[in-house]
Amino acid sequence: MVDITKVSFNPALITMLPASLAIKKLLLPCAVIDETVYVLSADPESHKPSELERYFGKKIKLEKTEPLGLREKIKLFYSSSTKKVPGTDQNEVIRLTDEIIFAAVSRSASDIHINPKEEKVFIRLRMSGQLETYKTLPIHSYNGLISRFKILSGMNIAEKRSPQDGKLVYKVPGSNQKVDIRAATIPCINGEKMTLRLLGLNSDSLTLEKIGMSPDHLKIYQEEVQRDNGMILINGATGSGKSTSLYASLRHILELKDVNIITVEDPVEYQIDDVIQVNVDESDKVTFPSALKSILRHDPDVIMIGEIRDAETANIAIKSSLTGHLVLSSLHANSASAAVVRLADIGIEPYMIASTLRVSIAQKLVRKLCQTCRKQTRLSKEEALLLGVEELDGSIIYQKHGCLYCGGSGYSGRIPVFEVLRINNSFKKLIHSGLSDETLRNEMHQRNIPSMFDDAITKMTNGLIDFQECYSTVGSI
């Protein structure tokens, strides 16, 4: 019996089965696994799979689920299409934008790419960090589609030769959920390419316990994040999940004590109750430094700065952390030690870094194995050699498979691999005496502080990630 509340639906399949048929026969297609389309039914024996094959052009497998939940989902997925007035172009455009947003949200995509190319327009979704083609449409759908998104996000639809950006709030079809989207266009040889970034974060994952830290890392971080002053840095490339970790930290602090938290962000990605959030917007003349100077007059206990990009912001951050504030921020750096060096490169005196920085964390997102269908296997000698850890030869690990709960992909979301560097006295001394990445890394090695790669190895042997994802972190120290 399939638990319908956990199924990951593929919207492309839903649109392939006529609504009238789905509603009348209580059938709901959900995923393609091994070239077979899985269709949910409350009574699988009463249907002939062969009768459904023509809608999908693939083999059909019927799976049993409970009728109440099934009815609810069918109503949700097919109600908008039964109300649709066919015929007019505008309706078709609305249906298409609805479908694309719905597809992206229901598959937890982070970005939607609309890319025109000669006779076709490619709609691609970035899911778990990977770009996948969702749909290929004939080019005549392109103008209506891109114009609608441009209008909704406040762009000039007549302007097609310069890059533009904007934002919109889209109501997810069939639910009361709304999603914040940042939109951008850039002129290409075949027309404008559009990228839509979905900003709505899943609030469930916003607790420190759920962001994926190992017990040792979590213990260190929980100790540091509850202090009254000093600086905490969470570092990584764009899209490494830094914001999620920062938001989870703020929520953790709020659970522990009643404090005044103010954030300065570009943009505010997720709204947290009881936190004052300021949006940096260059066009509105609100910059990181100007916003920071004014928020200090509002008596904050904790300040979160979305990202430190320049010396002025870094200086205000350091000074605030010296004067009785806890400051959380991020840097574009690939390791915990590189972030420390980066601060010095920006122009902060090493003794200032040594006296304020409490912990520097680096993170990178990798795909997490679906825990429902993962399959046990053993690491081969070749794989152990590729990882450079020969003694792991033969250890039990897990590999991906595919089920209805992960949409057949074998993965469910992403999990960060972390490096956590607590700045204790020996590191303070090192930083004070003028620092380099090499000396910091040597010291970390001497003190057995796990690197991001070590964390990936632990996550692989614990069955959270597969060999492939572990191997992808080899270069990242």
Ligand SMILES: [Zn+2]
């Ligand atoms: Zn699965």
